[in-house]
Amino acid sequence: MGIKHVAPVGVLLAATALLGAPAQARVADAPAAAGSPDLRTGAVPVAARHEKEPVGGSRLGGRGLILPGGVKAPPKTAAKSYVIADAETGEVLAAKDAHGRYLPASTLKALTALTLIPKLDKKLKITPSRRAVNEEGSAVGLVPKPLYTVEDLFKALMLVSGNDCAMALAEANGGLATTLADMNAEARRLQAFDTVAKTPSGLDKPGQSSSAYDLALIARAGLANADFRRYISTKTDKFPAPKGYYEIGNHNKLLWRYKGMIGVKNGWTSKALGSFVGAAKRDGHTVIVSIMRHDGYFWEEVADLLDWGFANRGKVVPVGQLVDPVPEPAPLPTGPAASAPPAAPALPAPVSAQDPAAATRPADEGVPVVYYALGVVLLGGLTWLMYGLRGRSRRAR
Template sequence: MKKIGIFLCLIFLWSNINASAITYPKITSQGAVLMDINNGKILFQKNGHGRYAPASTTKVMTALLALEKCKLDDNVIVGKNPPLEDGSKIFLTKGEVLTVDQLLYALLLHSANDAALALAEHISGSKEEFAHLMNERANQLGCKDTNFLNPNGLYESKHYTSAYDLAQIASNAMKSSKFREIVSTLSFDIAPTNNHPEIRHLHNENKLLYSQKYKYPNADGIKTGYTIKAKHTYIGSATRNGKTLVVVLLSGVKGYYKDA
């Protein structure tokens, strides 16, 4: 199968060819960064510090904070707000009890907006307080073009980030073996809960992991995103011989996987 987009360059980079000698492909996404997370070096960028709506790639920061602040077997009691979230969800109900681990799989595989808010309220008590925590953590990571207002990426005009900042966030999340395990998992089942008698079957939406058309053999993550106003967003990763590269694409059009 023909390989596509920025990840074409991985073959050359992993062969220790000078990155400056590589001709990178033209891409349709408005913002893009390719980063070597082993040393933080930026190998390619297009409007790397431009501010764009991140859509569900926001959830990488939510997951990072959940992994830093919680134990995987902690129980989360769903409040009244998560069931009201729009968009992609696993249809949580008020009073339902799930573990942090289960909610992380829902967050990163199914891109569940209700799971994101359940985790946020469990950690900080409210969406607003969690957003403050997200921005505080982003600042610690050196993010200068980021402002989070919610844990799931549902569109708000002042909720934005840059390809460079998302690469920094994703690189730090990938330091967690649990995070890497989740984002490379193709499917996961959430067992019945106190309020939900059936198994919830989750499937990874990252086509670079499984799609016959787009699959890249070294791909191992990370997160897709889409809203009408944010357009298509994506964070991808690939690892070979101990070297991991992360690509971030923001404000992309249909077929944006060809940029990856």
């Protein structure tokens, strides 16, 4: 008796599970959107880190010199990696090991500034901590007194590469851990996936990295920010001191030597060697050059690369593209719309209203054939169930 009724129920459960399977498979098999990082944590999906095509185009995955056809190669440079790009269009005009990961040194301060400028009030007074004052490496000479505004610290960060200013700004932003999380989230928003910030100053630390491609992305985003652009293009300024002030000067030598130079940032450590990212504007057009891992004096070489960029922008087929930042997520609905129940899912049209030929199509066209087969199984199960109930009723009389 019991067995007669278990079988139809099992058929019904199996049919229900199978009917739901195609929809579940479509969700599970749908590819994740490439380059869609979690902006809250800064984590990058594995699929985004290991895409078949490098960020910016397939050619940028090469390690050697990457050139457009039919043009003379850029001037030689001792840099292990570089990118020449058109800032307006984002076109990468030439590159060498564009996505090679290297220690960024103080060029990382461009990311620090880009991250913190929107978060901190420029007029806020800062009292640097002992830790910030004693930060190793290049420094502007902070003292633990309330002498400085956020504006002062940003200027010294970008002009004289103050590591003490980097730490003081990080502390003003809620601490080192918070600031590093913010910097890495900003890098992911920019799709600068080669960049990992372990310090706000660029001082060498295991696991820290960037690339010539990422430095160009960061510089391009920074140029769109008026405060960032003002800081990097300032040649000299006054900096507060316990008794008055003293003058500071920008370490970017091309601000004095290269026509149209806007600025950005240079860097050097004994492990990273020389690095630089800069932008210049001529005849209404801006070119970005970034270099990494240079073992000597690079200023003239950067100037030559900029010249090549201006001579060839708009004339050559680009070898890649500086990608745009990840779009900001749409705001969640508020008010009555937020509390309204979700709309009922649309029901499929009756079989009679569908294409009569649908049942003979392959499973990936129209309504899958398996749906019809499962309907037959379901109908048979129901018939079996009704037959068993009638037999039981007769015996009970």
